[in-house]
Amino acid sequence: MSDTSLRLGQTRPEPAAQSRDGAEIVLDVRDLRVSYYTPRGPVRAVNGVSFTLRRGEAFGLVGESGSGKSTIALSLMQLIKPPGRIEGGQALLDGRDILALSEEEMRRLRLAEIALITQGAMNSLNPVMRIRDQIVDAWKDHGEPVNGREAEDRIRDLLRWVGLRPEVARMYPHELSGGMKQRAVIAIAISLRPKVIIADEPTSALDVVVQRQIMQTLRRIQRELGAAVILIGHDMGLMAQFVDRLGVMYAGKVVEVSPVRDIFKDPLHPYTQLLIASLPSLARKGQLQGIPGLPPSLLSPPPGCPFHPRCPFVMDRCRVAVPLLELKRPNRLVACHLYERDEEQA
């Protein structure tokens, strides 16, 4: 189980429970492919995505709209609905492929081992149920105690944990502010102590002050729980402040995965470079540099590298050969022909 010669390319021969630097891997996503079938043809929303999640870490998946990041979240929860379809790949949660589970097995796994907090999660609360009953409902499904002192104590602890007063248990969602609702959603998500929490734009509907408070709460909980978090979003600032490692998505593919400091200090993929250069900063004024052009249509993606039509460093090879996500620097994966493979590392 300790395959230390792990190469995080698009295909990997053996199951692995450890990353190259020895960290324990809790979730191993391999060559995930998801398409949406439209009248105009299949949209390849997730097109061969591989990444690993280490136990207890915060991993970010950043990308713009249409890059496939939310589809990954839904796939891992087996919540892809027609016309969408998971067409291939594996997602090994502690070695077990959760994409191959039956509906019933998956139902038991959700919340207990892997939980999802989404963008509109605040609106996913049932408006006519007290917060307490919504937590109890989640427990019922998983054979947890739902009555008596023990349940009440646990609900109170849970609310306190996410920074809510005990009275909130008896309240209805409309009595709570947006930030409090999102805290309640987090309480439900962590109520069964999952190993993996997927947070898909958990704060994009909130103001910056509340956003920061919620994210700091989530990080504290994550550490106390020892859970791994996949933070999905478009805000590079949020990623910089929250995650340990970051994966950058473009047009249904992961184009770069690195420790977050490395990405901001020395982005390797040209898309990452331009993305970081386009961020408005408080440090320097008067540089508003967008990325010219538009992301490709996923109905008919360009041959070769999906970024080649917008890439300032495009070479002939980029127009024909798809670059693989490979280890090109220590601890750094990038899918770009500009870089020679780091042979010593690989």
Place this chain on the structure above:
Amino acid sequence: MTTLLEARKVTKVYGGGLFRRDRTVALEDFSLRIEPEPPSITAIVGESGSGKTTLARLLLGMTMPTSGAILYQGKDLRKLSRREWRAFRRDVQAIFQDPYEVYNPFYKVDHVLELPIRNFGLAHSRRERRAMIEEALHAVGLRPEETLGRYPHQLSGGQRQRIMVARALLLRPRLIIADEPVSMVDASLRATILGSLLKLNQEFGISLIYITHDLTTAYQVSQDIIVLYRGSVVEAGDVEQVVRDPQHPYTRLLVGSIPLPNPDRVWQGERVLGRPAGELKPIGSSYCKFHERCPFAMPMCIEQAPPLFQTDPRRVTACYLYREAPAIEPEELVGVFANGHREQAAPRPEVQREGGAGGAGS
């Protein structure tokens, strides 16, 4: 030189009426002047509930103030003649958050560009109209051949928003009020769209009021900034000063909450402030609205709302921590702005005062 657009001691109350209990004061005693020259960029920053969208609607004449007045070239919007209203509608253009709502899905995007030209009789022939549209599209970085003849759903959000900028440009307005123009747009396009707004200002001399929740883009775009908190101005003036060295505890909290795209600069948040002092209960109706969250709250904060203290020739802060500085009237706010600053010496034509329920401000 007549002031192009002015908000004079504007208060907007929703629901109830002034003395009912269920009323919501969306904006309180707000004053701002936009001079025709030199072209300026003013950012208005606030979170939800700050009153910033109410302000946009007031400035555009989409809703009328409960007290105070909005004046276009010195005249109350409520008293404009048909002809003057038309001139106002042309001089002051709006760009909103979600451009999709502006489009009719059954018409090609050409329609939203042709309509203003027709309405205002800007072109004398089809050819001239087409040339104007193409020029405007080029100005915002769109290629006409990739844009015209398409339906709104065939374009990306960023393209649709840039078409709205092009549309605003067609009318050669003197002022554009942009309410969260890039908050629905991806980061890589955000810079492009803000860049085209800046270009309108620099190349076409159009003034801009940029309304947003995002301090970072406000900093990038504007010279002057107004920070609103629950309907009141908490801090205003030179953007460099306000954003890089915030004074008001709320502005400090806001700046400290921005997730900076730099893993080595850790989120500050409450750490810049400390815990709220708490325990103070306002007695009257006038108090600092930030007192409940403020670690520096003092008894005086709940007795009377703080006035604008001018802590610098180019900055005001509505906080008693700065009570040593001279207090100014809300109408004098514009005096700290880049464009108002230069203006001050010039004699201002006396504008007829409108009956705007004096009670609110004094």
